[in-house]
Amino acid sequence: MSWLEKYRPRTLDDVVGQEHIVRILKRVAQSVKSGNTEVLTHYFAAGPPGTGKTTIAYAFFRDAFGEDAPILEINASDETGVDAVRNKVKAFARTAGYSLIILDEVDYMTSNAQAVLRRVMEVYPRTVFYLTCNYPDKVIEPIRQRCLFSRQRFKRLSSAEIRTMLKRILNAEGLEITEEEMDAIVNSSRGNARDAINLLEAFSTSRDGIDSLLSVKATLKLVDGIYEGVMEGSSVKDVERLVVEYFANGGQIPDFCERFMDNLLSDTSLDEDDITLWMHRIADVIYETSVVEYPEILFRAKIIAFMG
Incomplete structure (x- = not known):
């Protein structure tokens, strides 16, 4: 058994992270255990991979209904058509008692399939739908409106x-x-x-593999240094030196951009407009360096331009 399965949290108390979500689900589960099933609704879990979206669904329903609670998990990215919704979801939703349907990556479903899902969610009041996705904007509004946490996001740990x-x-x-x-x-x-x-x-x-991981760690620190230099107005020469060192250590532009964006999202000194502006700038860097013959030269010029 892989460690992912061996150490998957069985209860909400075992979960690490996502406290803003877990705290609410614990209260719901406790109410259900006390006999108040009216607190149940549908749930929407949006966020990056590996942040516990599906794991928390299983832990929540087990806390509410016990280890033998009926749970069906479907990966929507594998089955995007209307037939998958009709044949699997509707059949399971007809089972007696309360049940949970976890629909992973619902953002991969076609619009027609999502419309069918919306109607199914309305017909079976004793079936709880827990929908996960990476891109919430790709899920139709009528589905999101029926779910708790539609405006909240799972965060990277x-x-x-x-x-x-x-x-x-x-x-x-x-x-x-x-x-x-x-x-x-x-x-x-x-x-x-x-x-x-x-x-x-x-x-x-x-x-x-430890040497390669330590090398990754070193290059990530260089990106952090470049980020600080750009944002704090360090000298162009100092930032350019870090950029040269980054590439000399085998750094890649997509990895740089991902780390830079992580820093943006965790920078409490920036407001939402600032973050949006920088995200657009980084998106431009990703695109423009992907279509030129010498991307590292253009990349260095872009970083220096950021400091202008």
């Missing part, structure tokens, strides 16, 4: 949360790793719990 989760696993396995190795895994996972656990399991059998 913080470094502290990833560290807490990994230490639990290490303690359970009776294993130890160095702080340097832990830092490398935490930084490489970028807030994705699934990636962090897979990396840790890989290290439990072989340390061969």
